[in-house]
Amino acid sequence: MKIIDAHHHFWDLDANYLPWLKDKPVKFRYGDYQALKRNYLPKDYRADVAPFELGGSVFIETEWDPMDPLGEVAWVAGVRAASGLPSVMVAQAWLDREDAEEVLAAHGATDFVRGIRHKPAAAPSPDKFDPGAPGSMADPAWRRGYAMLASNGLTFDLQTPWWHLVEARDLAEAFPDTRIHLNHTGLPADRSPEGLAGWRKAMKLFAAAPNVAVKISGIGVPGHRWSVEDNRAVVLDTIDIFGPDRCMFASNFPVDSLVGSFQTIFSGFLEITSEFSEADRRKMFHDNAANYYRMTADEPV
Known part of the structure; x- marks a missing residue:
């Protein structure tokens, strides 16, 4: 099956400044991420994706130097021209x-930029949730910026833990002309019955907004190698909640190389969805990403 990888990264640590990979380590959801402190470029990605037929890819910002957000776009433009990847950004x-x-x-005027990501401020756990905190999705200053997305033709990639999806639902309703792509399946890190129940409830609330979609990715369990057994229920619940028309599969490479190979992860997604119709699988593995990220037949691959 031809795939579009709806979420991946490249970086060149010899040439560019990414604070989380160059400076003091930060708290990271997969724990030790020392293995990511290496260059990861299109040739490395093509080697990882080689077992599959790649129909396109979506590069997601890499927490590049926050003082130079346009610098990453310029760098990606050069990478794209030289290698044919990524398709869009x-x-x-x-x-x-x-x-x-x-x-x-500037982003709206760049032909291969489709949206932006700014991770809003988030509480470390559901019991610490502080509605309207500075930098959160309910912060008026943050929303002033968000209100400019639609007029610039930009979508929004949202990475936030599931207990903030009540704010995300309100955001979606307040700005119906801006589509939100939820990253990493709403981050269901707590796999206890209580944790999964909270995650499902929040995902259902968010999914009720018509202008949202979800990327099934980033669901590795810390301390475990990626497995169908660990992730089957999360994948199937997500598809049940959003429907096949609003789900996209993605690798989150190289980040998720900490928990499994590209082949392990995408083969797992294919196994978990084996009972879906061919048409629904084509949507989730290819067509939805092409539609939501406005890819055309002449995008580079």
């Missing part, structure tokens, strides 16, 4: 900064 922007209008206008 989701760029960095800081919605609550004074330069948001200028940065978003």
Whole structure:
């Protein structure tokens, strides 16, 4: 089956500044990420994806130097011209900064940029949730920037833990002309019965908004190698909640190489969805990403 990888990264640590990979380690959901502190470029990605027929890819911003969000776009333009990858890009922007209008206008004028990602402030656990905290999706300063996305033709990639999806649902309703792509399946890290029940409830609330979709990715369990057994229920519940028309599969490479190979992860997705119709699988593995990220037949691959 031809796939579009709806979420991946490249980086060149010899040439560029990514604070989380160059400076003091940060708290990371998979634990030790020392193995990611190496260059990961199209030739490395093509080797990882080789067992599959790649129909396109979506580069997601890499937490590049926050003082230079346009620098990453310029770098990706060069990578894209030299290698044919990525097909399109989701760029960095800081919605609550004074330069948001200028940065978003530049992104909107770049032919291969389709949207932006700015991870909103998030509480570390459901019991610490503070509605309206500075930098959150309910912060008026953050929303002023978000309000500029639609006029610049940009979608929004949202990475936030599931207990913030109540804010995301309100955001989707307040800005119906901006589509939200939820990253990494809403981050169902707590696989206890209680944790999964909270995640399912939040995902159902969010999915009720018509202008949202989800990327099934980033569901590795810390301390475990990626397995169908660990992830089958999360994948099937997500498809049940959003429907095959609003789900996309993605690798989150090279980040998820910490928990499994590209082949292990995508073969697992294919196994878990083996009982779906060919048409529904084609949507989830290819067509939905092509539609939501506005890919055309002449995008590079």
